[in-house]
Amino acid sequence: MERRTVFGGWLLPMLLVLPQLLLTGFFFYWPAGEAVWSSLTTQDAFGQGVVFVGLDNFADLLADPLYRQSALLTVGFCLAVAGLAMGLALALAVFADREIRGKSTYRTLLIWPYAIAPAMSAVLFLFILDPRVGLLGRWLNQHGIDWDYHLNGGQALTMVVLASAWKQVSYNFIFFLAGLQSIPRAVTEAARMDGAKGWHRFRTITFPLLAPTTFFLLVVNVVYAAFDTFGTINALTHGGPGKDTETLVLKVFRDGVVNQDIGSSSAQSVILMLGVIAITAVQFRFMGKKVTE
Amino acid sequence: MNRDRPDYLAHAILALGVFLFALPVWLVLAGSTQDSDAIARGEVSLIPDLSNLSSYPRVLTEGTMGTEPVWHMLLVSLGMALCIALGKIAISILSAYAVVFFRFPFRKIAFWSIFVTLMLPVEVRIIPTYSVMATFGLINTFTGLWVPLIASATATLLFRQVFVAIPDELVEAARMDGAGPLRFLKDIVIPVSGANIAALFVILFVYGWNQYLWPLLVATDPGLDTIVIGLVKMIGVETQTDWSAVMATAVLALLPPVAVVLLMQRWFVAGLTEGEK
Numbered sequence: 001m002e003r004r005t006v007f008g009g010w011l012l013p014m015l016l017v018l019p020q021l022l023l024t025g026f027f028f029y030w031p032a033g034e035a036v037w038s039s040l041t042t043q044d045a046f047g048q049g050v051v052f053v054g055l056d057n058f059a060d061l062l063a064d065p066l067y068r069q070s071a072l073l074t075v076g077f078c079l080a081v082a083g084l085a086m087g088l089a090l091a092l093a094v095f096a097d098r099e100i101r102g103k104s105t106y107r108t109l110l111i112w113p114y115a116i117a118p119a120m121s122a123v124l125f126l127f128i129l130d131p132r133v134g135l136l137g138r139w140l141n142q143h144g145i146d147w148d149y150h151l152n153g154g155q156a157l158t159m160v161v162l163a164s165a166w167k168q169v170s171y172n173f174i175f176f177l178a179g180l181q182s183i184p185r186a187v188t189e190a191a192r193m194d195g196a197k198g199w200h201r202f203r204t205i206t207f208p209l210l211a212p213t214t215f216f217l218l219v220v221n222v223v224y225a226a227f228d229t230f231g232t233i234n235a236l237t238h239g240g241p242g243k244d245t246e247t248l249v250l251k252v253f254r255d256g257v258v259n260q261d262i263g264s265s266s267a268q269s270v271i272l273m274l275g276v277i278a279i280t281a282v283q284f285r286f287m288g289k290k291v292t293e
Numbered sequence: 294m295n296r297d298r299p300d301y302l303a304h305a306i307l308a309l310g311v312f313l314f315a316l317p318v319w320l321v322l323a324g325s326t327q328d329s330d331a332i333a334r335g336e337v338s339l340i341p342d343l344s345n346l347s348s349y350p351r352v353l354t355e356g357t358m359g360t361e362p363v364w365h366m367l368l369v370s371l372g373m374a375l376c377i378a379l380g381k382i383a384i385s386i387l388s389a390y391a392v393v394f395f396r397f398p399f400r401k402i403a404f405w406s407i408f409v410t411l412m413l414p415v416e417v418r419i420i421p422t423y424s425v426m427a428t429f430g431l432i433n434t435f436t437g438l439w440v441p442l443i444a445s446a447t448a449t450l451l452f453r454q455v456f457v458a459i460p461d462e463l464v465e466a467a468r469m470d471g472a473g474p475l476r477f478l479k480d481i482v483i484p485v486s487g488a489n490i491a492a493l494f495v496i497l498f499v500y501g502w503n504q505y506l507w508p509l510l511v512a513t514d515p516g517l518d519t520i521v522i523g524l525v526k527m528i529g530v531e532t533q534t535d536w537s538a539v540m541a542t543a544v545l546a547l548l549p550p551v552a553v554v555l556l557m558q559r560w561f562v563a564g565l566t567e568g569e570k
Binding site: 003006007009010012013014016017019020021023024026027028029030031032033034035038088091092095096098099100101102106108109110111112113114115116117118119120122123124125126127128132133135138166169170174175178223227228230231234235249252253256257262265266269272273276277280 | 299307310337388407411443553555566
């Protein structure tokens with residue numbers, strides 16, 4: 001879409017876009033370019049300089065069982081977080097959309113957790129699930145269930161999934177509720193007249209009409225689970241025990257910042273970039289189609 | 294169907310949701326008023342002891358377990374969140390205004406090069422960004438905490454959408470009155486975008502306040518610890534954790550972003566759902 005009426009001159013507009021362009025240049029394109037370059041090099045044996053090695057870093061990564069394991073873990077983690085956060089949010093939104101007393105109070109009380117930082121959700125979950133100080137964690141241990149996410153990988157994974165999903169529910173709730181409210185009452189009323197019962201009506205009428213919202217949220221949630229949960233996981237488990245909760249972003253951080261393996265870490269960054277580009281492309285293809293229809 | 298009967302199922306489910314969100318925060322609130330040793334033994338009560346608020350002044354002025362005082366970390370977080378929110382809004386308004394209201398060489402290229410950065414979140418360029426920051430001497434500076442985060446494709450796209458919808462008649466009228474482009478921006482464009490700016494402010498304030506990976510990466514100086522960084526450091530202490538102090542800090546860290554979301558809820562919800570789709 002373009003405007004018909006515009007102002008003349010070109011010096012002023014160029015000055016106006018300049019700050020944004022400089023910042024993107026310095027902090028987006030330059031680092032991205034450097035990531036691509038470093039991913040094709042490696043430190044020489046004496047640590048004195050860098051050698052061009054082509055795609056070796058990528059070949060090493062893809063052949064590395066630890067990397068594949070982390071990739072698989074990340075996929076599972078993303079699906080679990082997205083599924084849980086979206087499922088709960090949808091259920092809450094469906095009921096918050098009904099005509100009941102105290103509707104707006106419920107909404108407010110379900111929206112505020114949007115403000116919680118991912119790292120903060122880790123701190124809050126510690127007080128629930130820590131085996132010693134956590135409310136539920138202690139209770140489990142007192143009742144004969146060995147609960148210690150510091151030692152048990154499966155429990156650690158459960159905990160980071162719960163903490164990550166918990167924080168994302170209100171974001172999804174806001175969008176599902178907006179989606180539900182945009183469905184014309186006449187449509188659901190007509191279905192009601194035809195005798196469609198609650199669950200049936202939801203499955204055949206409401207849920208299909210929510211498809212664009214659901215798809216949009218799926219993309220957002222997967223990106224959130226893949227990247228923004230760094231704070232949650234790092235604060236709770238540091239990727240451990242062992243590597244049981246080490247998602248790809250934690251691995252980039254550990255290999256690059258902690259272990260200083262720049263070549264491999266950069267190659268991992270480039271793979272993640274390709275991932276984000278693919279997700280964004282899919283999203284715009286779909287959204288673009290929605291717009292032209 | 295009896296319309297007068299309260300919808301018990303809806304109330305039950307919504308109350309359960311409210312409870313699940315509120316429980317951890319309530320627990321932290323209650324714990325912050327109790328004795329650290331009791332918490333460490335797992336004897337935390339869910340009823341806050343309002344006569345014992347001593348943890349708050351203590352962490353605010355002294356910090357705990359070797360951290361900076363909490364007032365200082367709150368100040369760093371507040372500064373960072375405000376600079377990011379206002380900085381992003383300012384440069385995004387300027388660039389969107391230029392792209393929408395002017396025709397200049399490389400306009401399309403400028404727009405697309407901003408747009409493409411949607412695909413480059415901080416997390417995927419951790420290491421190289423650090424080396425660029427080092428080149429500029431921005432490691433361990435307050436500037437380094439916020440300037441690199443204010444470039445924004447999403448905010449630019451949002452303002453572009455808003456500006457495109459401004460009626461042509463308004464532009465023509467302004468030109469008839471002899472208003473130049475900067476005057477038009479200040480007197481018309483910014484006021485009519487008020488609601489969008491407010492919504493974006495909430496989203497970006499929360500985004501800035503909640504940063505974790507970025508400050509972890511570019512600031513190792515404890516004097517630049519944000520409240521989120523400080524809090525995670527506190528729970529990482531292996532022995533002798535002062536739990537009551539940690540919980541009081543958690544409450545203080547939660548208050549500002551939650552307050553911003555609640556106070557500006559109306560604009561925020563509308564802006565979020567309009568902007569993203």
